[in-house]
Amino acid sequence: MSLVNGFSKLSKAEKVHWIVETYFNGNSEITNLLTSYYNSDQALQKLHDEFIENTITNFYLPFGVAPNFIINDKVYTIPMVIEESSVVAAASNAAKFWSKRGGFKATVLSTEKIGNVHFLFSGSKQKLEQFIKDIQSKFYENTKHITKNMEKRGGGILAIELVDKTSELKDYYQLHATFDTKDSMGANFINSCLEEFANVLRAEAAVYANFTETEKNLQVIMSILSNYVPNCLVRVEVSCAVEDLKSKEIKDPQYFAEKFVQAVRIAEIETYRAVTHNKGIMNGVDAVVLATGNDFRAIEAGVHAFAAKDGKYSSLSHAEINDGIFHFWMDLPLALGTVGGLTTLHPMVKFALELLEKPSANELMEIIAVAGLAQNFAAVKSLTTTGIQQGHMKMHLMNILNQFNATDEERVKVVNYFDTQTVTHSAVVEFIESLRK
Numbered sequence: 522m523s524l525v526n527g528f529s530k531l532s533k534a535e536k537v538h539w540i541v542e543t544y545f546n547g548n549s550e551i552t553n554l555l556t557s558y559y560n561s562d563q564a565l566q567k568l569h570d571e572f573i574e575n576t577i578t579n580f581y582l583p584f585g586v587a588p589n590f591i592i593n594d595k596v597y598t599i600p601m602v603i604e605e606s607s608v609v610a611a612a613s614n615a616a617k618f619w620s621k622r623g624g625f626k627a628t629v630l631s632t633e634k635i636g637n638v639h640f641l642f643s644g645s646k647q648k649l650e651q652f653i654k655d656i657q658s659k660f661y662e663n664t665k666h667i668t669k670n671m672e673k674r675g676g677g678i679l680a681i682e683l684v685d686k687t688s689e690l691k692d693y694y695q696l697h698a699t700f701d702t703k704d705s706m707g708a709n710f711i712n713s714c715l716e717e718f719a720n721v722l723r724a725e726a727a728v729y730a731n732f733t734e735t736e737k738n739l740q741v742i743m744s745i746l747s748n749y750v751p752n753c754l755v756r757v758e759v760s761c762a763v764e765d766l767k768s769k770e771i772k773d774p775q776y777f778a779e780k781f782v783q784a785v786r787i788a789e790i791e792t793y794r795a796v797t798h799n800k801g802i803m804n805g806v807d808a809v810v811l812a813t814g815n816d817f818r819a820i821e822a823g824v825h826a827f828a829a830k831d832g833k834y835s836s837l838s839h840a841e842i843n844d845g846i847f848h849f850w851m852d853l854p855l856a857l858g859t860v861g862g863l864t865t866l867h868p869m870v871k872f873a874l875e876l877l878e879k880p881s882a883n884e885l886m887e888i889i890a891v892a893g894l895a896q897n898f899a900a901v902k903s904l905t906t907t908g909i910q911q912g913h914m915k916m917h918l919m920n921i922l923n924q925f926n927a928t929d930e931e932r933v934k935v936v937n938y939f940d941t942q943t944v945t946h947s948a949v950v951e952f953i954e955s956l957r958k
Contacts, residue, residue: 525539525543529574529575536577537552537555537556537577537578540577541555555577556578558578558579558580558581559579560579566579568866568867572866582603582811583603583604584600584602584812585600585609586598586599586601586609586876587612587892588616589613589616590616590624590888590891590892590895591616591619592625592626592887592888593624593625593626593887594624597877599612599616599809599888599891599892600812600872600873600876601805601808601809601892602808602811603804603807603808603811608804608805608808611895611899611900611903612805612895612899615895615896615902616895618768618898622759622761622765622766624759625891625894627758627887627888627890628756629754629755629883630754631753631754632701632882632883633699633701633750634699634700634701634702634707634856635699635746635747635750635752636711636712636744636747637684637695637696637698637746638695638715638719638744639693639742640693640722641692641693641694641739641740641742642692642694642739642740643692643735643736643738644732644733644736645736648731649694650683651731652726653682655729656721656722659721659725660717660718660721661678663717663721664678664713664714667714667717668714671703671705671707671710675701676703676707678699678714679699680698680699681696681697681718682696682697682698698711699752700714702882703882704858704860704881705858705882706815706816706856706861707746707856707858708746709861712744712746715745715746718744719741722739723741748819748820748822748823749826749827749854750823750855750856751827751854753856753886755852755883755890756852757850757851757853757887757891757894758848758850758851758894759849759894760846760847760849761847762845762847763778763842763845763846764845766778766847770906770907777905777906778842778847779842781847781849781901781902782841784901784904785836785838785840785901788838789835789836790835792833792834792835795828795835795836798836798897798901799824799836801897802838802853802897803821804896805892805895805896805897806853806855806890806893806896807820809889809892810889812870812873813859813870813873813874813885813889814863814864814870814873814874815857815858819856820856820857823854823855824837824853824854827854837852837853838850838851838897839851851897855886855890857885857886858882859874859879859880859881859882918935918936918944921946921950925953927953931957934956935949935952935956938952939952
């Protein structure tokens with residue numbers, strides 16, 4: 522294999538041709554595979570091509586919906602984009618379960634977002650503190666052209682403060698800035714403000730009369746928003762009398778509630794369990810984040826940092842029984858947007874937001890956190906009753922059948938057989954082979 526020059530300047534057809542020739546010996550079936558995923562609407566395909574660089578085709582994920590969610594007494598059908606079997610079904614089951622028990626309650630606790638200018642300063646801390654006070658107004662003045670529209674919507678810069686990190690890294694300080702970006706996720710807005718803060722910092726330090734020549738040589742390392750947003754927080758919860766938990770799967774509600782609480786407490790103190798426990802929460806969260814055109818990588822990074830905020834990675838959700846009431850809740854940091862980015866470009870993102878009745882960013886925080894708590898409830902409920910594999914593997918059965926190109930007749934026989942049998946990959950394969958003998 523040889524390196525390729527100017528790949529980004531090739532047309533999409535030329536990129537595909539190079540890949541097929543270089544890695545697949547010119548196999549026309551690969552070309553057909555890639556082109557078969559093109560959208561027949563050329564304008565729509567062009568839109569997709571321009572989302573990222575070096576596009577060669579589209580990659581599809583299933584778009585499902587989970588109906589019957591009651592959130593703050595309003596009914597929602599929640600869009601979910603995910604490839605994992607049983608996630609949408611589990612969320613739907615949890616939604617139905619709690620729709621008969623008062624639904625989900627959600628409250629946005631705060632919406633503060635964070636960015637930092639990271640810089641090195643070798644000199645007097647006292648003089649630096651006075652310097653930041655003296656130039657504080659210039660941070661706001663020099664970003665007026667950036668913040669004007671955001672301020673009209675009620676957002677903008679909330680505060681700018683100096684943070685001393687020299688005990689951890691020699692000469693290291695931060696400008697720690699907080700923002701409210703209203704219905705936009707605000708990454709571009711925050712980064713633009715931070716870069717202007719950095720310009721002010723450098724320019725003003727160079728001429729500050731109270732600094733020595735060494736102190737005037739303040740060095741900005743970088744300016745960037747943080748995806749850790751512990752003060753952009755939503756709380757979601759469900760509760761009901763313990764006896765009201767009784768259902769088809771829950772014959773003894775007191776026993777179930779106590780076992781459920783213990784399962785959550787294990788996740789609170791055991792990191793090995795907490796990681797998988799929280800992954801289940803993110804199954805629900807990420808699926809809605811993707812459907813609504815938000816950044817699931819940023820959400821994942823911030824959420825997992827939040828799970829370790831007390832010095833040990835722990836469960837995001839919590840449960841208790843108090844005076845006969847079962848209570849299950851979670852606080853989740855979510856920096857989301859309902860305007861800007863893909864929300865106005867991607868047709869399916871626009872559809873998803875319309876399906877949710879055009880929520881504000883705060884409402885979307887509530888909806889997404891509820892999807893996470895619902896998924897977590899369904900998973901822990903399965904783990905403490907029938908076991909996780911029973912439902913999951915039955916959903917996975919279709920994937921196994923597709924792997925073996927099962928006919929319609931074979932599918933009917935396999936599904937009927939495994940209606941009363943434990944589904945495992947080997948058992949399904951063995952049964953299919955027996956049908957084909």
